[in-house]
Amino acid sequence: MLFNKKNNEQKVLDCLARLIEPELFEKLTLQSRLTVTNKGTEISLSLPFYAPTWLAQLQQDSAQQLTTLLGQEVSWKVSYKVPTYEHKKVAKRNNNIKNIIAVSSGKGGVGKSTVSVNLAIALAKNGAKVGLLDADIYGPSMPTMLGEKSTKSTTVDGKLLQPISAHGIVCNSIGFLIEDKDAMVWRGPMASKALQQVLNETDWPALDYLIVDMPPGTGDIQLTMSQNVALTSAIVVTTPQDVALIDAQKGITMFDKVDVNVAGLIENMSVYSCASCGHQEAIFGTGGGKKLAENQGLPFLGDLPLHISYREDTDTGYPTVARDVHSHLVSPYLTIAESLAINLYKNLKATIEQINITEVK
Numbered sequence: 001m002l003f004n005k006k007n008n009e010q011k012v013l014d015c016l017a018r019l020i021e022p023e024l025f026e027k028l029t030l031q032s033r034l035t036v037t038n039k040g041t042e043i044s045l046s047l048p049f050y051a052p053t054w055l056a057q058l059q060q061d062s063a064q065q066l067t068t069l070l071g072q073e074v075s076w077k078v079s080y081k082v083p084t085y086e087h088k089k090v091a092k093r094n095n096n097i098k099n100i101i102a103v104s105s106g107k108g109g110v111g112k113s114t115v116s117v118n119l120a121i122a123l124a125k126n127g128a129k130v131g132l133l134d135a136d137i138y139g140p141s142m143p144t145m146l147g148e149k150s151t152k153s154t155t156v157d158g159k160l161l162q163p164i165s166a167h168g169i170v171c172n173s174i175g176f177l178i179e180d181k182d183a184m185v186w187r188g189p190m191a192s193k194a195l196q197q198v199l200n201e202t203d204w205p206a207l208d209y210l211i212v213d214m215p216p217g218t219g220d221i222q223l224t225m226s227q228n229v230a231l232t233s234a235i236v237v238t239t240p241q242d243v244a245l246i247d248a249q250k251g252i253t254m255f256d257k258v259d260v261n262v263a264g265l266i267e268n269m270s271v272y273s274c275a276s277c278g279h280q281e282a283i284f285g286t287g288g289g290k291k292l293a294e295n296q297g298l299p300f301l302g303d304l305p306l307h308i309s310y311r312e313d314t315d316t317g318y319p320t321v322a323r324d325v326h327s328h329l330v331s332p333y334l335t336i337a338e339s340l341a342i343n344l345y346k347n348l349k350a351t352i353e354q355i356n357i358t359e360v361k
């Protein structure tokens with residue numbers, strides 16, 4: 001049979017088109033190049049996000065079809081390059097940081113910090129380079145949650161602060177600089193200035209994502225912070241009950257006001273899961289976060305159970321995703337991290353061309 005390069009390229013594309021959701025496929029192929037030759041079949045793919053489960057599923061689902069279509073087994077060569085997404089323009093930008101993602105909540109105590117730290121570690125576990133900035137001036141919790149309670153920020157050159165490395169991520173926190181009681185009395189402009197200072201005066205290594213744990217609420221402080229930092233996107237964390245959802249809605253409105261994309265909602269403490277017997281109970285109600293996301297036309301990134309280990313693990317300085325003992329508590333975070341990375345790619349515009357699908361040999 002005569003080898004038809006163009007035909008085979010089209011066959012591969014058609015097969016992938018059946019397996020990838022249309023919106024995402026269109027965006028991926030818009031910036032793709034696929035070439036096929038007859039010396040063995042290798043799909044060389046440069047992906048703009050880290051999504052190991054999504055990729056494994058795609059490879060598994062397409063394996064049989066591709067082998068049949070091309071008459072030989074297909075191997076994949078995958079590399080990753082997370083793009084820098086377009087974001088609102090503010091004065092200063094650190095070139096080492098590709099994307100800054102704020103994690104916020106309309107209401108205090110919904111688990112925003114717990115989600116921030118575990119999500120940051122989950123993104124890193126999936127393969128990304130991740131930093132975490134603790135901007136929660138009312139109660140910086142990252143020193144405790146990362147097991148670095150007695151650590152203070154240091155500087156090598158007398159100018160830039162060295163971030164703390166822990167559990168596969170780097171972090172800086174207002175808590176590494178000042179005592180908690182000092183932070184509590186800060187007013188808006190001071191708090192916002194402190195955030196910008198910690199952001200701009202830290203010696204961040206090259207990062208795909210910097211996760212910012214924002215102070216809870218939607219007041220002037222949060223508004224000013226959101227305005228003055230070059231945020232790529234924001235995540236709103238909520239619990240399922242009505243009162244939290246009303247505040248989550250305020251959070252979404254706040255980001256709309258300052259023209260920051262909302263990457264999606266996460267529902268924390270969705271279902272109580274008993275550590276002893278596994279019994280599950282929806283004590284705060286269920287499905288509220290998903291419904292709010294639907295009403296707002298926003299992605300729902302996922303839900304997380306209410307489980308004692310999440311609290312114990314961060315209290316002891318070893319976040320659940322880093323400990324990796326309870327896979328049923330880790331996997332929701334890995335899924336949310338994938339969902340976040342894919343949704344950012346789907347909904348934002350990359351500043352540079354990113355993806356190549358090339359079949360070689």
Ligand SMILES: Nc1ncnc2c1ncn2[C@@H]1O[C@H](COP(=O)(O)OP(=O)(O)OP(=O)(O)O)[C@@H](O)[C@H]1O
Pocket residue numbers: 105107108109110111112113114115136139141215216268269304305306307308309310311312314315
């Ligand atoms: N899914 C969960 N299961 C069990 N406990 C949780 C869960 N999420 C958070 N917690 C616990 O709830 C408490 C509040 O969480 P966290 O400090 O992360 O909330 P927050 O929204 O950042 O609070 P703040 O408003 O003080 O910033 C902590 O003790 C934390 O360990």
